[in-house]
Amino acid sequence: MILYHKNMNQSTKIQLKSESVLLDKNEIARTADLLSDYIQYLNSVAESQKYEAPESSINLPTDNKMLEVIEQVLLKFKNAQLKYVVVVGIGGSNLGTMAVYDAVLKDQNQQTNPLPQILFADTVSAKSLQNLINILLTCSKANEFAINVISKSGGTTETIANFEIIYSALREKFIDIDRRIIVTTEIDSKLWLESTAKKWSTVSLPNIVGGRYSVFSTVGLIPLALAGLNIQELLGGALQMRNACLQSDNQFNPALLSAVVTFLHYKNGVKINNSFFFNPELESLGKWCRQLMGESLGKQFDSVGTEVRAGITPIVSIGSTDLHSMAQLYFGGPKDKLTTIIYHSETESKLTVPNERMLPSLIVGINGKSPAKLMDAIVGGVAEAYKMNGLPYVTLQLPTISAETLGELLQFKMLETMFLAHLMNLNAFDQPNVEDYKSGTKKLLEST
Amino acid sequence: MILYHKNMNQSTKIQLKSESVLLDKNEIARTADLLSDYIQYLNSVAESQKYEAPESSINLPTDNKMLEVIEQVLLKFKNAQLKYVVVVGIGGSNLGTMAVYDAVLKDQNQQTNPLPQILFADTVSAKSLQNLINILLTCSKANEFAINVISKSGGTTETIANFEIIYSALREKFIDIDRRIIVTTEIDSKLWLESTAKKWSTVSLPNIVGGRYSVFSTVGLIPLALAGLNIQELLGGALQMRNACLQSDNQFNPALLSAVVTFLHYKNGVKINNSFFFNPELESLGKWCRQLMGESLGKQFDSVGTEVRAGITPIVSIGSTDLHSMAQLYFGGPKDKLTTIIYHSETESKLTVPNERMLPSLIVGINGKSPAKLMDAIVGGVAEAYKMNGLPYVTLQLPTISAETLGELLQFKMLETMFLAHLMNLNAFDQPNVEDYKSGTKKLLEST
Known part of the structure; x- marks a missing residue:
């Protein structure tokens, strides 16, 4: 089924859509309900300032x-x-x-x-x-x-x-x-x-x-x-997104929707999360996402101290580059990944493929097109391939890449992570196993 | 158990070592035997020129x-x-x-x-x-x-x-x-x-x-x-490594040893392969490794046409940076990763932490040490943490980062991949599913 995030009064710039054969409307509603107390609690945290x-x-x-x-x-x-x-x-x-x-x-x-x-x-x-x-x-x-x-x-x-x-x-x-x-x-x-x-x-x-x-x-x-x-714009985007993600109705809450989708796939054995950025300048955002998910959800013990060795492994892909290295695995390999396609289609460009080409017999359909137009077609083909292979994916459409949309994205991811940790019964805020290598390092530093 | 690659007459510069609770001497020998005909075949390919x-x-x-x-x-x-x-x-x-x-x-x-x-x-x-x-x-x-x-x-x-x-x-x-x-x-x-x-x-x-x-x-x-x-040095390293990896005795063949270790873990559900580089300048090598493993082993069908959706997902980590983002997941999370630590310890450095420090009360044991010395201690602590958590890992020690050792590394990885594909009963050389997105892209290009 296809899920659409209903963006009330266009309160956020980012628009989320998800498509997966795994999803069931009732299961989504039931899972979202599991978070309603937590969302209420987050609202009280926000009110307290x-x-x-x-x-x-x-x-x-x-x-x-x-x-x-x-x-x-x-x-x-x-x-x-x-x-x-x-x-x-x-x-x-x-x-x-x-x-x-x-x-x-x-x-x-x-x-x-x-x-x-x-x-x-x-x-x-x-x-x-x-x-x-x-x-x-x-x-x-x-x-x-x-x-x-x-x-x-x-x-x-x-x-x-x-x-x-x-x-x-x-x-x-x-x-x-x-x-x-x-x-x-x-x-x-x-x-x-x-x-x-x-x-x-x-x-x-x-x-x-x-x-x-x-x-x-x-x-x-x-x-x-x-x-x-302009940090005001960054914080403005963060605030808009925070407010959207503190709503209890999952249809209007993109972080809730995305967390529920991710959790339901996790329960079904989908334990790799692929952030697929089609704007190369977002690669570092991918590295930030990796830490957020890796450290928050990779846990040896759950919230009550039972050993669980839980975790979703975040990976980052950059389009179209990684289509030429990882697409074979993504489309043909194990169905163990939930993919989020994150894309901003650049509207302006002075550069285009000339109509009078040097190599006119090669590649039809590119004459007169800008790099962004070509990327639009590539992203469209990728979404089609995910669908065709029955592979789950989410899309995040960015109307711009700006301080404001970055503020939205970062805030969206942090709230999604808190929701996920709550559903997985994990502490999203500690990182006890980081000490595992530090003691050995300390010993070596002090002995050499 | 710990496996050491026996480097006959120091024929290669790179030295491999592997440690895992999963490994058993007899199983390694049995698995290596499965490749003996293939190695003989590779020798005939090499002789044919x-x-x-x-x-x-x-x-x-x-x-x-x-x-x-x-x-x-x-x-x-x-x-x-x-x-x-x-x-x-x-x-x-x-x-x-x-x-x-x-x-x-x-x-x-x-x-x-x-x-x-x-x-x-x-x-x-x-x-x-x-x-x-x-x-x-x-x-x-x-x-x-x-x-x-x-x-x-x-x-x-x-x-x-x-x-x-x-x-x-x-x-x-x-x-x-x-x-x-x-x-x-x-x-x-x-x-x-x-x-x-x-x-x-x-x-x-x-x-x-x-x-x-x-x-x-x-x-x-x-x-x-x-x-x-100096491409002669690059090719020289490649040739040295090729010759080492065409030996039938697995103790002397690092690619065979590494492929067997990876395959045995794969059979036991370890389906993520983490290349953990501790020299930041090797990040691009990681991207090359990703394509090699992703495209060669991520396959919908096996060699006889049965649908298998096989694959090992390659990920790349950069130390020490990623210890501050992914270590929690690696040490505390699911035991679904086989990690290869790839490291060259720089011996020369003009830079050292001064003995007369500005912040003497913070971090003991770093005075007078070069960045490389600090990294040695970090890598040592990491290996210790893998061992302590019962997590499998391989180390590749590089005596230099040079055209020659890069030649060795690239050749090592390509042969390891061929061996792995053979053990997994996959075609290491095709990438049919890459077409999955290309048809959609073509349609979009020609219609807009």
Whole structure:
């Protein structure tokens, strides 16, 4: 059957549709009902405007106090000479920023655009660190850059190591470098204490908001605003989507609808979730989605402590590139994937295939068409192939790729994940097994 | 149990080790025996030096005639002014080139290196095409670039469309552009005929060699050689590995060992294969691995035509980045993944965490250490966590990241895939379901 998300008064820009032979109207209604108490609870969290529940990341889009703090940081750090915003952070501390940056700002930066660029230092790699340092050393004054160290706990090995290396490489040339450091961390973490003691600009985020839910907090907003993003639009999109997803009627609630579809397939053994983006600039958004689903739903124990080893493995595909590498598996292989096709059809383009072609005998039907028109046909063919093979898929149609639609998308995914965790009886907010490798690493670091 | 690949006379640089609770010595031997006839057959293919069997990509590393053709192309296209090598191709036509380029050459290019850069045009995207065209328009003469159009069949929509757009954007400024075009395609494809009629430099590859097995043919070697890669070293590594993997004793044959381990896990329901690279520059190699495994083993029908919907879903992880997004799922979630840890520990580095630190109270044990030393400890902790959780894994230790070790790795993976397909009773060389979306796309292209 085909499910359509009824977009009441066009309250959200994003439009969801789902098609699957597995779905049954009554089962969808029954499953959605299982979430009605939880949605009521989320509404009370939203009304409270407080940061007490783990779900309270949904209050970030309306947090005016936070915006005032950010305004102060921008006043100090934003200036006409600013060229580089360095984000030193990994996982939940940089993936949301990277997702929005790559989707909305990065292409503009490749042109002769006055916006500052964001440079990321995440994993420990001598090559990329050296490259980043070389770029910063081309600056003539510290005002030309800002370094934002982001670690919620304050104790992330890669982040601290990278910051120490960058700082020591720059301190000689930029003697006033301390003025250009912003530290984002939990209040009273060791990093907070060291940073305030050095009088670096130090900003917090609510302790209860986890890294993978923190893109609308100071974590994401400060570097994005410094790089020129309209964060009001981002938060506006997030708020619109939040409100749509707090409705109890599943027909009007896209995150509820998508969570129910995903859960019903999961129960039927469909344990891989494929986010298939047909705009290459959304690849980093895919990486953010991967963390959100992977960490939130991959759990050894359920909410009452029974060992379950639950989880849905998120994968990311980029069209049309991956049609030439993964389509054979997707269409011919095991029916173990639920696919979400995410696509914005670009309307404007100066480039088209010429009508007078060099190779006129090859490929009929492309003359005079823009790349976007060709992609429309490819996406149409892909949806057709999913249908033909009886493979389940959801489509998310994006009318634009903008700060606003990115805000919607990120918020949609976070609420969908909370709904899914609730249906799967899992804690969406912890990540206990990440410690499994950290103890071994710590031992090795201290013994060598 | 732990399996070690016995590297006779250090014939290959890469060293394989595997650890899994699932493995049993006798079962490994029995399974390896199932491949002994196939290995004998592969030896006869290698001895023939011909391109008749679908497996004959294994003869590319010793094909001197091909090298002579490539030499002619280089004589014509390589020159001191060459800045940009444009690869117009997708899937099997560019993923191998991208894998080697990103791993071995790209970082050098970011510095002030005299090597030419490779620019890729694969999917249809107005933004990236415009960007590529803008870069080429900075050239003052056509000698500063070479455009290599690669399509085995000659009928790839994206490739033909992109080439037409690029050509028409450049022809006015570069009136002698035809001199700078190289077309790589099958002899007698429509593209071959059009290209030779226009007197463009036109090179072939053996018809029997499929796109995903073509990295050591003209497809990969021409752009890589133009960009400055030592292709003799690449082919040398490939040949060393091929010879190791044609041995019948499984202890000395790393591809056989790895295929047997993967197959035994697959039979036990482990249907996701995770390539976990701890050097970020190997991410593109991961994308090549994805196509190889996805297209070769994702099959609706087995070799005798029975519907099986077989397949192993390849995923790619990048350490340490993905430890901060996927580790929770990997260590705590379903035991449905076999992981291969692929790592080269960089020995030299000018950068180290200073001993006099800014944040001395945070993270003990990193003082004076290089990024590579930190990564060693992280990789060690990860292997420990796999072991502790009873999760199966294989390690591939790379002594260097070079043309030679890339040659080994690519050849290793291709032979492993052939062995796996044989064990799974699948055709490793076709991709019939790719047509599933193409018919719909064609219809849409011709009707709009």
